[in-house]
Amino acid sequence: MSTPHVVACDLDRTLIYSKNSLWLSGEDKDAPAMVVAEVYEGAPLSFMTRAAEELLLSVKAAATFVPATTRTQAQYERVALPGPLPEYAITSNGGVLLHHGVPDAAWNAQLTDHMAADCAPLEVIEAHLSKPEFAPWILRLRRAEDLFAYAIIDRDAMPESFLAELVELCATAGWSVSVQGRKLYCVPNPINKAAALAEVARRTGTEHVIAAGDSLLDQGMLDFAHLAFRPIHGELHDAGHLAPHLRLTSVRGVLAGEEILREILAEVAPA
Template sequence: MSVLVASDLDRTLIYSAAALGLDMPDAEAPRLLCVEVYQGRPLSYLTETAAGLLAELARTSVFVPTTTRTVEQYRRVRLPGPAPRFAICANGGQLLVDGEPDPDWHTRVRTTLAAACAPLDEVRAHLRATADPAWLLKERAAEDLFAYLVVERELLPESYVKELAQWAAPRGWTVSLQGRKIYAVPEPLTKSAAVAEVTSRTGADEVLAAGDSLLDADLLLAADRAWRPGHGELADAGWTAPQLTVVEEKGVVAGESIVRALGERASVAGARAGARAGGEVIRAVSRGRD
């Protein structure tokens, strides 16, 4: 039996300086490892303990980074441990195999979106028309699949995200606020669909997942066991599910707790599988003697 671990990256496993949440005395803060550099500057971190745990997890399971980042943004991240065979980018729109996008998967996704959702151009036009330059920093499209705004959170009206979600829903789109970014994503564009594809290809028997935002909810629901941190959209909404474990910590130390929990569960599943396999071998030998 193989265990597949599908985890969101930003604010689940890795953290920007603004999201670290180091509210303990400086002398007690954990040692950090930088895993992403952008424009010559360090950008994302995890604790050194989490780095060791993640490297071991990547060696003992099918570890699949599962992110809303574009392929280009994902390639900036240097996670500890062996390079993942599979990675999911663009919220499920891109499936990387040995570091390269799978064109057949991407074509299947685009066909589904074209049949089920309003076009991206219509959504981007609405975003441009409704975003106020007083708080809008950037408007972008990702992989020609979804759109997002980068905003000044302090100036963003509380009603904007709710009103945008109400406009988007009848058009087959969903909205998520994560840090300084407001995402508008087609409803069929999901991490869980891409994880299901990887599960089918690998023959994994158990799927573990972790995430912090509303865009991770489908992934967590589809997993056999799931974890979320004590911060983020899901925490703010009090979101839960029968198979979900809530990690009470916040910030980068929550990421460490999540990696530890994933590793412990993967080890338990692997041990059980080994015991079953050993039992089957013994029974087969006994039948041969009979």
């Protein structure tokens, strides 16, 4: 059945925020009321404003809301967004398409074929990142869903030359690189949020796609959308990314997430 709007939204530093990325200014007494959006090991980890939670409920009532995250499925499932489980969710940067909470087998098979044809194996990238000389800044190396690699890094210790060389190596191998906070991602090119979002749009028969995100891994998704939003923080802001259909927030941090949802609601359910 056709739906008028699909709204795809990145999670971390777009919709939900850790305590270190709230970017609140002014007096504590003037801070917005917030709700816990994620608990990890028994402690609150991510937050959104109470107003943002209410706005998200209204957006979900008016449109097909699609969380779109680089988190693995397990990491995504820790996030407690208000309202019912979304029909579709994009996790692992588009490597996993969840339909009613279950990974879509057809999507997985399609990606596997594309990666086998166009990309160097994951093990090649992992072997490069595991070189002993990189140990001072590659603190931990992880594999996500057997699809891509990410590392916990010491950004201060990491030389610019390392990143430039990694980008070049990955480009040759059919992979892309993104740095978000203390995490460095290496992802095969076929795995991207834009492709997964296009599949959701095809399946829902939508007439209009809205997207929001803050990182370079979100750029393709924002470019694909008819209307896009980004906060004035993050990789895309640092890169000065602009487009005719892209709107920027007036604030950064957790209040940017609230502003994005308010703007989206005005589009999908105009007063």
